[in-house]
Amino acid sequence: xxxxxxxxxxxxxxxxxxxxxxxxxxxxxxxxxxxxxxxxxxxxxxxxxxxxxxxxxxxxxxxxxxxxxxxxxxxxxxxxxxxxxxxxxxxxxxxxxxxxxxxxxxxxxxxxxxxxxxxxxxxxxxxxxxxxxxxxxxxxxxxxxxxxxxxxxxxxxxxxxxxxxxxxxxxxxxxxxxxxxxxxxxxxxxxxxxxxxxxxxxxxxxxxxxxxxxxxxxxxxxxxxxxxxxxxxxxxxxxxxxxxxxxxxxxxxxxxxxxxxxxxxxxxxxxxxxxxxxxxxxxxxxxxxxxxxxxxxxxxxxxxxxxxxxxxxxxxxxxxxxxxxxxxxxxxxxxxxxxxxxxxxxxxxxxxxxxxxxxxxxxxxxxxxxxxxxxxxxxxxxxxxxxxxxxxxxxxxxxxxxxxxxxxxxxxxxxxxxxxxxxxxxxxxxxxxxxxxxxxxxxxxxxxxxxxxxxxxxxxxxxxxxxxxxxxxxxxxxxxxxxxxxxxxxxxxxxxxxxxxxxxxxxxxxxxxxxxxxxxxxxxxxxx
Amino acid sequence: xxxxxxxxxxxxxxxxxxxxxxxxxxxxxxxxxxxxxxxxxxxxxxxxxxxxxxxxxxxxxxxxxxxxxxxxxxxxxxxxxxxxxxxxxxxxxxxxxxxxxxxxxxxxxxxxxxxxxxxxxxxxxxxxxxxxxxxxxxxxxxxxxxxxxxxxxxxxxxxxxxxxxxxxxxxxxxxxxxxxxxxxxxxxxxxxxxxxxxxxxxxxxxxxxxxxxxxxxxxxxxxxxxxxxxxxxxxxxxxxxxxxxxxxxxxxxxxxxxxxxxxxxxxxxxxxxxxxxxxxxxxxxxxxxxxxx
Numbered sequence: 001x002x003x004x005x006x007x008x009x010x011x012x013x014x015x016x017x018x019x020x021x022x023x024x025x026x027x028x029x030x031x032x033x034x035x036x037x038x039x040x041x042x043x044x045x046x047x048x049x050x051x052x053x054x055x056x057x058x059x060x061x062x063x064x065x066x067x068x069x070x071x072x073x074x075x076x077x078x079x080x081x082x083x084x085x086x087x088x089x090x091x092x093x094x095x096x097x098x099x100x101x102x103x104x105x106x107x108x109x110x111x112x113x114x115x116x117x118x119x120x121x122x123x124x125x126x127x128x129x130x131x132x133x134x135x136x137x138x139x140x141x142x143x144x145x146x147x148x149x150x151x152x153x154x155x156x157x158x159x160x161x162x163x164x165x166x167x168x169x170x171x172x173x174x175x176x177x178x179x180x181x182x183x184x185x186x187x188x189x190x191x192x193x194x195x196x197x198x199x200x201x202x203x204x205x206x207x208x209x210x211x212x213x214x215x216x217x218x219x220x221x222x223x224x225x226x227x228x229x230x231x232x233x234x235x236x237x238x239x240x241x242x243x244x245x246x247x248x249x250x251x252x253x254x255x256x257x258x259x260x261x262x263x264x265x266x267x268x269x270x271x272x273x274x275x276x277x278x279x280x281x282x283x284x285x286x287x288x289x290x291x292x293x294x295x296x297x298x299x300x301x302x303x304x305x306x307x308x309x310x311x312x313x314x315x316x317x318x319x320x321x322x323x324x325x326x327x328x329x330x331x332x333x334x335x336x337x338x339x340x341x342x343x344x345x346x347x348x349x350x351x352x353x354x355x356x357x358x359x360x361x362x363x364x365x366x367x368x369x370x371x372x373x374x375x376x377x378x379x380x381x382x383x384x385x386x387x388x389x390x391x392x393x394x395x396x397x398x399x400x401x402x403x404x405x406x407x408x409x410x411x412x413x414x415x416x417x418x419x420x421x422x423x424x425x426x427x428x429x430x431x432x433x434x435x436x437x438x439x440x441x442x443x444x445x446x447x448x449x450x451x452x453x454x455x456x457x458x459x460x461x462x463x464x465x466x467x468x469x470x471x472x473x474x475x476x477x478x479x480x481x482x483x484x485x486x487x488x489x490x491x492x493x494x495x496x497x498x499x500x501x502x503x504x505x506x507x508x509x510x511x512x513x514x515x516x517x518x519x520x521x522x523x524x525x526x527x528x
Numbered sequence: 529x530x531x532x533x534x535x536x537x538x539x540x541x542x543x544x545x546x547x548x549x550x551x552x553x554x555x556x557x558x559x560x561x562x563x564x565x566x567x568x569x570x571x572x573x574x575x576x577x578x579x580x581x582x583x584x585x586x587x588x589x590x591x592x593x594x595x596x597x598x599x600x601x602x603x604x605x606x607x608x609x610x611x612x613x614x615x616x617x618x619x620x621x622x623x624x625x626x627x628x629x630x631x632x633x634x635x636x637x638x639x640x641x642x643x644x645x646x647x648x649x650x651x652x653x654x655x656x657x658x659x660x661x662x663x664x665x666x667x668x669x670x671x672x673x674x675x676x677x678x679x680x681x682x683x684x685x686x687x688x689x690x691x692x693x694x695x696x697x698x699x700x701x702x703x704x705x706x707x708x709x710x711x712x713x714x715x716x717x718x719x720x721x722x723x724x725x726x727x728x729x730x731x732x733x734x735x736x737x738x739x740x741x742x743x744x745x746x747x748x749x750x751x752x753x754x755x756x757x758x759x760x761x762x763x764x765x766x767x768x769x770x771x772x773x774x775x776x777x778x779x780x781x782x783x784x785x786x787x788x789x790x791x792x793x794x795x796x797x798x799x800x801x802x803x804x805x806x807x808x809x810x811x812x813x814x815x816x817x818x819x820x821x
Contacts, residue, residue, distance in 0.1 A: 268655070269619075370613055372615060374613065375612070377579070377580070378607035378679070380632055525581070
């Protein structure tokens, strides 16, 4: 590699090294916990009770099909593998749009193109870094499984397959960047494509007649590799070759378009619609409506799917005492009834809603560090009003979308043939909302302290807290560690009443953090 | 009379890096004051403190007697930065309308006239605008609000010469209406044309605030004399003498009376005088190697 592309290589690595380290660390944590919980559940013998579970179509749709749980590696692949793969593909897609489309949006790509590096070598170096980042995450997966005593050949191949999934996400991000601008559009397309490919896998595993659908998606290829039970290495070929081919296509497409432009351009002209521009409060809605629509659809579909699973799981619990024992062992004993399953689902929805709250709020911080807040503040609006508009919009939207999610869940439950009133999911979602004051307060504080990294910090915090609440009791972590997670204090409503004491304490922490954050936000330098 | 904007001992320290150091400045209504300085001198930092976007480390900034950043001050201020950042999904007209709504008032007829004068296609989305067109959006919004105080930070960067002329007309109209303008610019000709007073800043410190004419007097007048004039060193008022092929070039600060008396006794074939341009004044302040009076 000549010196100039090497400089690009270093530059791109600097841009993505932190997210790569974070992603690899999360993968290591989740895989490590999976390996430990396998042995805590009694190893291969303890998994016998799961036999009917893994054969259940609804469970297969969610987790994927597996023929054996004879090793911790197989257990990790089945219980966590698909979700790790989904997270890796999304992360990879976002990284790809960040170093390609975002660089074109902000003009930094121009500097590389006009330098002696040139356009095509610059993109080639960028792609190389993205593929290396994928390999790094795959390597982290392999290493964690190997250190957990799993078979070397399967661990290496499974890590390689995960790298292939990352490459698929990279390829989708690269193609999205060629066809769409600005970065937000390219990222949305990349993420929707990853989500669609995951749904194809869900459909493939949901019914034996649909198995051929696995051939159409990287998640299916990952499953077909079958590490730890029936290794079929040939499926590594599409996982590694097709993303490389897609990247080559993106590389060629770049040559045929203008720098900064995209193949598909949206209309740049529009009639002025000023009704949502008259106050910061109205503008806050206008700025977020696209995101709100996406979250409403996403959580609505999730609610429907989870609600639809209720009947299958309840029936399974009625017929299989071994499965009930295992659920109890994992701390999911309430899932044996329909209401209990919905209560557990609402805790899961609380996690999703928390991410939504963070995503809606951090745009205040983004506006600040990207300089968009200068003019509104100079033209008469106050910092408190701007922040307040974002908070009020987020609160209202969160309540409405939570209720939509509850309604969708109830529809799913009813369609699955279970009798349940609408009140149960409504109460469960209302309970999930008790976390909102804490989260909003902490988010305000982080936006005020570090607007540029606020979402990253909140996302990491939520992930760690959720893992703490779910895995801590199984792993017998110390009580003080469990108490530190707000999710741990969420009661399983409607099975038991809300934990009002914890809600009050968390709300007070939220109010204190929010007031402190408001104070910092009012005094901090804008644009720094 | 309360100044339209005032900075008293304004200081900003960014974690040990002193960006602005005890700056004193005031601008009255109907006055256009130029704000000159090299890159990193502290111009934008000063303006952002006057807007309340940055908190002064010490000192005070006020708009019409009210603290900078207060509701009263914000409602009477409009701002244009050198690198306008707006929401890419809005059209130009929507962005102008939004900023007008935040300000509380917008002269719609003037807005339409400005859109026409600046030849702005206001129905395009911000993301499709060039830098110059984004600049036009911010300028139209600022002028259309008829704000009492205009804080302009490199407002014409990216504008073509024709549009710069439109901008100058807008400033002249604003001045006629009694609006106060603080104009930070690298376009020295623009400042020379528009500003009655000029403030010069270097390394965060204000080095001069004076009328353009006073500044000229500070640098002096240049005389190009051909003929046999003898040695002019030591003549009162003469600050520098340099040889020309058939004469000399001398710089005179203050009255040229003494020089003229000497020349009256010499054999002079031609004499040309030239006043220093603002650019030369600027360079005399900032170029460490330039001769100082």
